[in-house]
Amino acid sequence: MTLKFKNRIALFNTLAMAFTTILVFGIIFFVVYNTAYSHLDDDIQAEKEEVISNLFLLQDSIVINKMPEWEEAEHSQIEVNPTFLQINDKQGKVIFRSVNLPGNQLLDHFTGNNKTFYNGDIDNQRIRLGRFPILNERGNEIGKLTIAVSREESNNVLGNLIWVLIISFPIVLFVQFITSSVAASRAIKPVNQLINSASAIDDCNIGTRLKMPPHKDELYELTQTINDLLERIEKSMLQQRQFTSDASHEIRTPLSAIRGTLEVLIRRERAPEVYEQKIAGIIGMVDRLDVLLDQLLQLARIDSGKTNARNELLQLHPIISAVIKKWEKQASEENITIYTKIPEETLVRADKFFLEVMIGNLVNNAIKYGKKNGHILIGWDNKSQSLSIEDNGIGISSKHLPHIFNRFYRADESRSSVVKGSGLGLSIVQKLATIQNISLQVTSKEGEGTTFSIHFPS
Numbered sequence: 001m002t003l004k005f006k007n008r009i010a011l012f013n014t015l016a017m018a019f020t021t022i023l024v025f026g027i028i029f030f031v032v033y034n035t036a037y038s039h040l041d042d043d044i045q046a047e048k049e050e051v052i053s054n055l056f057l058l059q060d061s062i063v064i065n066k067m068p069e070w071e072e073a074e075h076s077q078i079e080v081n082p083t084f085l086q087i088n089d090k091q092g093k094v095i096f097r098s099v100n101l102p103g104n105q106l107l108d109h110f111t112g113n114n115k116t117f118y119n120g121d122i123d124n125q126r127i128r129l130g131r132f133p134i135l136n137e138r139g140n141e142i143g144k145l146t147i148a149v150s151r152e153e154s155n156n157v158l159g160n161l162i163w164v165l166i167i168s169f170p171i172v173l174f175v176q177f178i179t180s181s182v183a184a185s186r187a188i189k190p191v192n193q194l195i196n197s198a199s200a201i202d203d204c205n206i207g208t209r210l211k212m213p214p215h216k217d218e219l220y221e222l223t224q225t226i227n228d229l230l231e232r233i234e235k236s237m238l239q240q241r242q243f244t245s246d247a248s249h250e251i252r253t254p255l256s257a258i259r260g261t262l263e264v265l266i267r268r269e270r271a272p273e274v275y276e277q278k279i280a281g282i283i284g285m286v287d288r289l290d291v292l293l294d295q296l297l298q299l300a301r302i303d304s305g306k307t308n309a310r311n312e313l314l315q316l317h318p319i320i321s322a323v324i325k326k327w328e329k330q331a332s333e334e335n336i337t338i339y340t341k342i343p344e345e346t347l348v349r350a351d352k353f354f355l356e357v358m359i360g361n362l363v364n365n366a367i368k369y370g371k372k373n374g375h376i377l378i379g380w381d382n383k384s385q386s387l388s389i390e391d392n393g394i395g396i397s398s399k400h401l402p403h404i405f406n407r408f409y410r411a412d413e414s415r416s417s418v419v420k421g422s423g424l425g426l427s428i429v430q431k432l433a434t435i436q437n438i439s440l441q442v443t444s445k446e447g448e449g450t451t452f453s454i455h456f457p458s
Helices: 005-053 152-187 189-199 218-267 272-303 316-333 352-368 425-435
Strands: 056-058 061-063 083-089 094-097 117-122 125-135 141-150 312-315 337-341 347-350 375-381 386-391 439-445 449-455
Touching: 005 083, 005 117, 005 125, 005 141, 005 152, 061 083, 061 141, 125 152, 152 189, 189 218, 218 272, 312 316, 312 352, 316 337, 316 352, 316 375, 347 352, 352 375, 352 386, 352 425, 352 449, 425 439
Parallel strands: 337 375
Antiparallel strands: 056 061, 083 094, 083 141, 117 125, 125 141, 312 347, 375 386, 386 449, 439 449
């Protein structure tokens, strides 16, 4: 059975109340019980003092005289608050018993109990007994005095108390459950309002935010958390829409160029060298699509969360050399010189393949946006454990700098046929840096160049 939240709150409160009530009822019963029997023990103690004071002790003998104490009604009646007396000598022989002891019943069969005060029964009547030694002037025990009083009244009080507690227990719990349910309903009313407001938000009005409660409590924090989540979802949806739009643009452009070229070629026959030229252009555009597809697949693998980075101790110099060899043809076409200042003993912790992709993309980026007859400097700073890739190219304006790691983002100046690219390279670099716990920083001045710094974990 599934309970509503308010009923679960009421149930938990009721269970807590049940435990507390049992504890309080137990304390009440214990206090009343001790009070009732303490009162009886005080009466027995007072009776003992009175009886002992009226005994005549002769050396080791106890002389029983007829005294007014023995004639009191409480020692002769058994119906209402009787007091039973019995005196035994040191041999255990009964030398006196009050006349209200029923039949031939004696109190000496309780003498095996070592307690001073204890409970017993006589003639189906529950009694409270006190057993005391009788001492002579030398302090020697010469007998025992046993006094018993009825505990029927105390038992009746305790019995009534038990019934009151038993009957009141479920009533208290029922009232507690009802009041807790009402209180919980009022307490979770803002939560229901929050649910209704949140359920009305969909992709059409994702920009809507929940109204903040007036008090900065847990509900306020929950609302703030939901609003922050909506903010992230909205941002993600906008990025996804932008991604779809940019990807469509990047794919449509070469496809349109390929279609246009082929349509021109089939209109009439042309010279073989024209066909060769146009086909070479188509192959270039197909290569561009192939690079774009490869980068999209890389991003998809990284975003899937199934890409695990190795933590290897790598020599940096051979990796840089391999990357430069890969891109030296493109650099020479732009007459760009690549300089390196990497000590051969430099070691870093990273994934070799991921690091090669990162450095390759950054070097390719520096070549694309570098100046003709310019240079690229790849250096190592041992103090900060960072690798820098610096070019003296067109640079990035402060307006575009915060967005360069967004997918398909390229500054307006670079959206030309001269600078070819998909705008995914830096996104891949940032993703790979994140999964390797590598810090990536960029500084740039428009018209002067750009520097990317890769800070490795120590």
